[in-house]
Amino acid sequence: MNSLPGPPPQCPAHGGAPFPLYGPEAEADPLGLYELAREAHGPVAPVLLPDGLPAWLVLGYRENVEVARNATRFSRDPRRWRDLIEGRVREDHPLSPMTTWWPVVNFNDGEFHKRLSDAVKDSLRRFERLGIRRYVTRCANQLIDRFDDGRADLVADFARQLPILVVGHLVGVDEAHGPQLARAVPDMLQGTETSLDSDRFVTTVLQELVAERKVTPRHDLTTWLLEHPSQLTDEEVFSHARVTLVAACATTATLIANTLRMVLTDERFRAHLSGGQMTLPEAVEQMLWDQPPLNTIIGRWATETTELGGHTIQAGDMLLLGLAAANRDPAVRPADDDLSTPIHQNRAHLAFSAGAHECPGQDIGRAIAQTGIDTLLARLSGLELAVPAEELRPRGTLMSQDLPSLPVTFRPAQADDAPAEVRRAPATVNPRTPGS
Numbered sequence: 027m028n029s030l031p032g033p034p035p036q037c038p039a040h041g042g043a044p045f046p047l048y049g050p051e052a053e054a055d056p057l058g059l060y061e062l063a064r065e066a067h068g069p070v071a072p073v074l075l076p077d078g079l080p081a082w083l084v085l086g087y088r089e090n091v092e093v094a095r096n097a098t099r100f101s102r103d104p105r106r107w108r109d110l111i112e113g114r115v116r117e118d119h120p121l122s123p124m125t126t127w128w129p130v131v132n133f134n135d136g137e138f139h140k141r142l143s144d145a146v147k148d149s150l151r152r153f154e155r156l157g158i159r160r161y162v163t164r165c166a167n168q169l170i171d172r173f174d175d176g177r178a179d180l181v182a183d184f185a186r187q188l189p190i191l192v193v194g195h196l197v198g199v200d201e202a203h204g205p206q207l208a209r210a211v212p213d214m215l216q217g218t219e220t221s222l223d224s225d226r227f228v229t230t231v232l233q234e235l236v237a238e239r240k241v242t243p244r245h246d247l248t249t250w251l252l253e254h255p256s257q258l259t260d261e262e263v264f265s266h267a268r269v270t271l272v273a274a275c276a277t278t279a280t281l282i283a284n285t286l287r288m289v290l291t292d293e294r295f296r297a298h299l300s301g302g303q304m305t306l307p308e309a310v311e312q313m314l315w316d317q318p319p320l321n322t323i324i325g326r327w328a329t330e331t332t333e334l335g336g337h338t339i340q341a342g343d344m345l346l347l348g349l350a351a352a353n354r355d356p357a358v359r360p361a362d363d364d365l366s367t368p369i370h371q372n373r374a375h376l377a378f379s380a381g382a383h384e385c386p387g388q389d390i391g392r393a394i395a396q397t398g399i400d401t402l403l404a405r406l407s408g409l410e411l412a413v414p415a416e417e418l419r420p421r422g423t424l425m426s427q428d429l430p431s432l433p434v435t436f437r438p439a440q441a442d443d444a445p446a447e448v449r450r451a452p453a454t455v456n457p458r459t460p461g462s
Contacts, residue, residue: 044072044080053422056321060085060351070335076120079109081325081344082337087355089335090347095381097135099332100345102383104133106327108342124324130265132383139382141256146266147386149250153196158390159397165191166401177412180432185282186212188398193274197267198239198246203231211275232267236260270387277319278391282398283429285313291415307396311373315353318377320426323347352376408437
């Protein structure tokens, strides 16, 4: 057994030291780094975060499920982090946005988590799936109409914008804010010079929305959170509206971009899709296996000294759920697995984690991705990459691998080629009626 900060098993690539999850090597090929860590340490590996802070990266599928489903041993509350308690985490640490406690479902356990989770899940279930898909189609067509003549960047012009437009509408944001919201939400997550202004804009819009819905209820997520029997505070309603928007940006946009890249670059993928051997929903599910939107989830914190994957985890240690590594665990997925296997037909992957903190909005995310891609492929004939495939280099981070751009060409067509009844889909997403 090994425990931090004691010596880990020898690592041939790093002289026996824990694997750093930051820097050029980690950013260039995070998935390759995970496999080196698995080879050196097994299903759980000692790693280093920025500022040399120690953590454990959970690589094994079984171990990820064990951690995700056992809140008694592995808490979601970052206030248990020993390095934070003992003052080793600076206020402006790069992981602070993911490790600063908020009154939201993903930072709490037990009864407090259940109260928040019930409100979020019940409210999300009220959306009617057909209404969501019609609104996705409408937004997708509006974005496609703005493409330059025969050229577009499917990341900047489509994948990053569509989820925010749709989820912003579901949350209850006025459509007039849609375009600016679609720019502001990604910007506030990228650490640019304008990130702070973008954050202020999003905060102001959502705070005003909560105040307005207290006076004028509507058929939207914010209203239903305010009205839920769990009696969420205004701060809790605002926080969950914000988390919902950020989650849509961080995950659904990446899923759309990755799936479109595979459609355009992978001949096996395109052949299966066009040959009828794989439906678009199955193609999206395959991407959730191969390249989940999040490489890792930060984090869990051990509540007591415990054992996991052949290592001793001390109380207060941070653990990172390695979703991408778990999906590639040889114990559940043979090394020679490819698109000829039926893996895309099941949802046993961990792209949305597992247990009590499994993503409650995953079906909405799937609907946005599937409907958006379907609309795009139907509208754009002769769709091809505008650059060599090898130039499409993902931008790696600790949490994800994002495609910066996806430039394409297509045969220009008139904007009104899409059926009028589809293009003018109603601007409301109706709640489910009882029993639906």
